[in-house]
Amino acid sequence: MFDIKELIRNDIAFIDDRCRLAETARLLCISDQLILPVVNECLEPVGIVTEKDVLSWLCTGRDRDAKAADFMQTKFTTLDYGAGLIDVVYMFTVEKHREIPVVSDGVLAGFIKRGSLIKYLIDKKASAGGQPKEKTKCGL
């Protein structure tokens, strides 16, 4: 039985819409996140900022003192805490998201990375009779 909690990551960075461009970029650089959820005072997501949003803002030479409200995306996708596996797979394949915020009663509960879904699918395949994984150290 799929439980979305197995995929959710709670220790994530998020910002509010007054966060300056430099701090937003810094958080994106020091974290392993590709997106930063933007939340209001009730911790409800009101937008997201992606690496692409910040890069695009910088490349077009716009105001470096801008706040997240200026460059965040207000049309964004979230997953509900009760979402099923099909919903999650759809979001990561058809809609091609890489990271999706998860909300519980409208409040940010964490997010899911595409890599977490892959790990989940591998583990499920292994527990369904696949071969045990062998630890490897090098690439080519």
Place this chain on the structure above:
Amino acid sequence: MTQARSLVKMDALCLKPEMPIERAIELMQQNDVTSAPVLSDNYTVAGILTESDIIRMFIDPENSGKEGTTVKDFMTKDVITEQIDSDISKVSQCLLDHHFGQVPIVYNDKFVGIISRKDLLKFMMGPDG
């Protein structure tokens, strides 16, 4: 003018087309990367394996439980690359125009390394942000 060569990361994880897909996934997870270039024997970029490709593999019923599948069966083959002497603004535009997290950098068609959006972001913000 800053060229791609000043930002290119040369120790990126690379895969081979004949590598078993399970091993490729394991390496991507160990190295915490969302995609990896796939190099042919002469170091040209044969493709790129992304997390989307991997998820597609899992949900395709034809591949369920299939043995002996390799990276080349699932990789994205049409790869856009940038030259080592390309201006950083051109590399940035490439990453913005397409939905790529990183772009392979080549010299005389041979793979040199990658530049990611994060690398560009760090460069553009500078040491003082």
